[in-house]
Ligand SMILES: Nc1ncnc2c1ncn2[C@@H]1O[C@H](COP(=O)(O)OP(=O)(O)O)[C@@H](O)[C@H]1O
């Protein structure tokens with residue numbers, strides 16, 4: 535079964551058509567990179583997948599079921615900036631999602647449950663390379679570390695779908711390369727499907743299993759509001775990259791941790 539099934543999706547804001555008849559099947563465990571000119575509706579598309587916005591027309595199914603009306607723990611998100619809470623420590627940020635989920639039942643986490651969540655949060659913080667920074671605040675972290683924190687915060691909820699909106703766009707090239715390695719490792723290890731918006735083609739080809747381009751097919755300025763963007767290209771990466779499996783040509787750099795000898 536496909537993880538995400540998007541059928542004839544339209545999104546309009548008032549008179550402006552942003553997305554026009556977008557249909558795509560995204561298989562479970564895919565890593566889709568979404569590219570396209572600025573303003574063509576990529577972030578809007580992610581917000582629809584997240585459940586932060588409702589489509590004007592069309593259908594979004596997650597594992598065969600219509601998306602719930604609100605964002606839920608099955609979908610995690612990381613933005614280019616400001617995904618984390620500045621007033622909470624690294625540990626507090628990573629624990630928060632679990633605490634909020636628990637607080638629907640009990641007011642807060644207690645005793646053994648709280649310790650288990652804390653242990654899990656510490657393990658996740660270590661997994662993204664932030665061990666030792668548990669008590670720091672986001673403002674005390676570099677941009678790259680903040681994005682690692684945002685990933686940990688999303689991943690601790692074990693989302694089925696991870697949505698990334700230009701998450702590494704503001705990072706320096708060296709830091710970016712490091713976080714790409716981490717991102718690949720996380721995708722290989724966690725049972726999730728990833729949809730990532732990027733303006734960097736190199737990044738798209740480094741990480742994705744599939745690169746999808748959004749464009750307005752009829753881009754005349756005077757008609758800008760009348761036609762939305764849709765999928766104009768859908769490229770499968772070669773050689774095939776598969777979650778949990780070492781790549782044919784670069785097993786050292788592209789594969790699950792076990793094959794990286796770590
Ligand atoms: N909440 C909103 N209300 C009205 N228009 C919006 C809203 N969000 C986005 N838009 C418009 O939708 C278009 C696509 O925006 P966006 O999805 O942010 O593009 P991208 O992420 O591809 O740069 C833009 O023209 C933007 O002005």
Ligand SMILES: [Mg+2]
Nearest residue numbers: 576577578699
């Ligand atoms: Mg955007």
